[in-house]
Amino acid sequence: MLDVYRLLAGRAGTPDALELAQELTDWHDTMVRHERVQTALGTVCVSDDCPHAEARDLWRRALSILGPAAEELKFLRGSAGGAQVAASGGAR
Numbered sequence: 001m002l003d004v005y006r007l008l009a010g011r012a013g014t015p016d017a018l019e020l021a022q023e024l025t026d027w028h029d030t031m032v033r034h035e036r037v038q039t040a041l042g043t044v045c046v047s048d049d050c051p052h053a054e055a056r057d058l059w060r061r062a063l064s065i066l067g068p069a070a071e072e073l074k075f076l077r078g079s080a081g082g083a084q085v086a087a088s089g090g091a092r
């Protein structure tokens with residue numbers, strides 16, 4: 001599962017992409033733990049200092065470094081958008 005980061009980076013073949021892949025791999029583990037805790041507690045994070053905020057930053061960088069191929073990073077994209085969706089609340 002983590003290999004998708006290295007796969008895309010290898011395809012792009014730039015130093016930026018390889019560096020991003022390493023950061024994404026580290027972020028992925030942190031994010032999975034973060035979500036597990038939230039699910040266990042039944043809470044929604046409101047902090048700006050959490051892997052969700054990092055996801056938004058990484059997602060922007062992935063788009064600029066990998067281009068349209070970044071769309072394949074579904075977990076990252078979902079995590080980047082998830083916090084905003086949760087924060088906006090609204091209709092249920």
Ligand SMILES: [Zn+2]
Pocket residue numbers: 034045046050051052053083
């Ligand atoms: Zn969070």
